[in-house]
Amino acid sequence: MTKKLWFQSGVAILLALLIIKFFLEINYIFAPVGIIAKAIILPLVLGGVLYYMTEPIQRFLEKRKVPRWGSILIIFVILIGGVYAFSAVVGPPIANEVNKLIDNGPTITKELTHLKDVALEQKKDLPPQLEESLNSAADKIQSYALKFGGWFVSFLQSFVQAIVLLVLVPFFFVFMLKDHEKLAPKIYKYFNGKRREWVKKTIHDIDHVLRSYIQGQFLISAILATIILIGYWIIGLQYALLIAIFTLFMNLIPFIGPWIAVMPAILIAFAQDPKLVIWVAVITLIANQVDSNFITPNVMGKSLDIHPLTVITLLLAAGNIAGFVGIIVAVPVYGVAKVIVTNIYAARKDIKKTATKTV
Secondary structure (H helix, E strand, O other): OOOOHHHHHHHHHHHHHHHHHHHHHOHHHHHHHHHHHHHHHHHHHHHHHHHHHHHHHHHHHHHOOOOHHHHHHHHHHHHHHHHHHHHHHOHHHHHHHHHHHHHHHHHHHHHHHHHHHHHHHHHOOOOHHHHHHHHHHHHHHHHHHHHHHHHHHHHHHHHHHHHHOOOHHHHHHHHHHHHHHHHHHHHHOOOOHHHHHHHHHHHHHHHHHHHHHHHHHHHHHHHHHHHHHHHHHHHOOOOHHHHHHHHHHHOOOOOOHHHHHHHHHHHHHHHHOOOHHHHHHHHHHHHHHHHHHHHHHHHOOOOOOOOHHHHHHHHHHHHHHHHHHHHHHHHHHHHHHHHHHHHHHHHHHHHHHHHHHHO
């Protein structure tokens, strides 16, 4: 019985639960370690994202005989130049739209309040069952809005923390660009035989998943934000550039992100001209259809191969556990875990086949 998979899995789960229980009881001992880890994890993640975004540039340069430090310097020049160009070209229009939004804030609030009052007046003439349904829907929307506000605050807190620890991000980024080929050999050198090959393959698969997801998701977000920006400019929606930049960041969240991004567009459209809401909905629908049918299949392919329902479940759970940051990292973390579990299962299958042939 001890050799059965279900028995070994049960024992492993029980041991894991016991370790977690004892860890929680003596967590005060590890509190300083947790504080240090929180201070390091965010810059490490940001450095990793920058590495995966710029590694194709480094590969391109080094194929043309550019030395390693030369490629790193060129990448930094490109990043600094890109940030400067973005702030010089896009900065003034963004500042202008932000100022307009602040100035028109009371007017937008007044228009939305008026629309709410009109809706409440019309609600009195509806049948009781429909009125109850509307009340329930309104409560749910308010609840989702509050949750979204919490996620947004968490995002801002993480952003401020990244600014404070900005000196660590280039540090991790430079060493990832400089020594990224050395990481895997330093890990699998401690193993021998088939186990060494398994560790080597697993590290390669994890690298492939992270590379595909980060590069693909940023490219998809940029394309969708551009489509949204062009669409909003065509219909004359105010603050189109500001909304498009918000869309760029929200689209980093698979499936749910585009629908979160459309919320401020709908509110501004209501305040500007209620008829624009229809056009905002049409543009969002077209952009999402183009994404799901053309952009994502061609950019991401089947690198993650995760069912949409699984993704939505992951995002909801991660949002409740770790806020906005949890939503951002939920899918790649799941992808890495899936790679590890799949490789473990494949290794066990090979062992069983070998044992069967021997017998």
